[in-house]
Amino acid sequence: MYRVKPSGEILGCTIEGLNLSQPLSRGALGFVLRALADHGVVCFPKQKLEPAAQVAFSRLFGELEVHVSRSFQEPGHPEMMILSNIVEDGKPLGLADAGQDWHTDMSFSQTIAFVNVLYALKVPRRDGQALGATLFANMVAAYEALPQDVKSRIEGRTATHDFANFWEMMRQRKGEATTRAPLTPEQRRQKPPVSHPMVMVHPLSGRKILYANPGYTVHIDGLPAKESDELLDFLFRHQVRPEFQYAHQWNEGDVLIWDDLQTLHNAAADYRDDEPRLIKRCQAMADLVFTPEFAHLAQAHPGTPQHTADPEPILNRVDSRLPHV
Ligand SMILES: O=C(O)CCC(=O)C(=O)O
Ligand SMILES: [Fe+2]
Secondary structure (H helix, E strand, O other), rough: OOOEEEOOOOOOOOEEEEOOOOOOOOHHHHHHHHHHHHHHHHOOOOOOOHHHHHHHHOOOOOOOOOOOOOEEEEEOEEEEEEEEOOEEOOOEEOEOOOOOOOOOOOOOOOEEEEEEEEEEEEEEEEEEEEEEEEEEHHHHHHHHOOOOOHHHHHHEEEEEEEEEHHHHHHHHHHHHHOOOOOHHHHHHHHOOOOOEEEEEOOOOOOOOEEEEOOOEEEEEEOHHHHHHHHHHHHHHHHHOOHHHHHOOOOOOEEEEEEEEEEEEEEEOOOOOOOOEEEEEEEEEEEEOOHHHHHHHOOOOOOOOOOOOOOOOHHHHHOOOOOOOO
């Protein structure tokens, strides 16, 4: 049997007893969704996953995104990206500096992200100590701790998110050493700036979330530049305050999933080029999580919004990705 062990911190839990290389039952998927809604970050330790199995597991959460950079794809699996600082025969094996500052994946996309699925194959260590942790910040807690006047100022507002903001910032930070190619006009066209509400209601928990991040959020719509910059600056400092943070220290074999709706993350760049890190990654979009049927799957609880729509169509879509058990 599987069970969930909360970290006891502001985010994070471990689920033991689930073998992710085997197809999941609908009940197990619901259990995972509940844990994700409640804890934001879920670790499945000691997994052994072939790329096809990781893709199949990731697809349960939503459609998979093929990264717009089209770089460092797993052979035969364009929806899987390799994150690594390993260089073989002069060629980088993966994106070396993925996510090395606070951001929310895919906030720059019309359809935003729901879940990231990362599988660690190599974890850098020094003196027995794991390095290259992934840091998270809790956007339910950050929202709740906002002063009332700031809550009122952002309620009902949207903000613009731009993919190029983070990509270019990382290119400039690494200078000549960057493994990030300049964005082509075609890539820029594929990912134009988009607007999203700054306050969202989490579809599985019913709780309010602060949806903005220093990586991609560039402007609060409808505000003059100076006012927008000042408010964003306040929000960016507020949302990563230490009391909202949780660090995941990796072990080889960890599958880590996190809820992009209610967390920010930041990959700690505290290891050297000769301390190898290798992670395989899939990105599931928020196409299913906003449906009433997904809330139903995650098991209604007092905080879950009430839905009246018929859950069957999406449950059928979910079922088509699950084994017939
Ligand atoms: O490598 C990591 O720890 C996380 C990188 C990241 O930001 C991501 O996979 O979205
Ligand atoms: Fe990321």
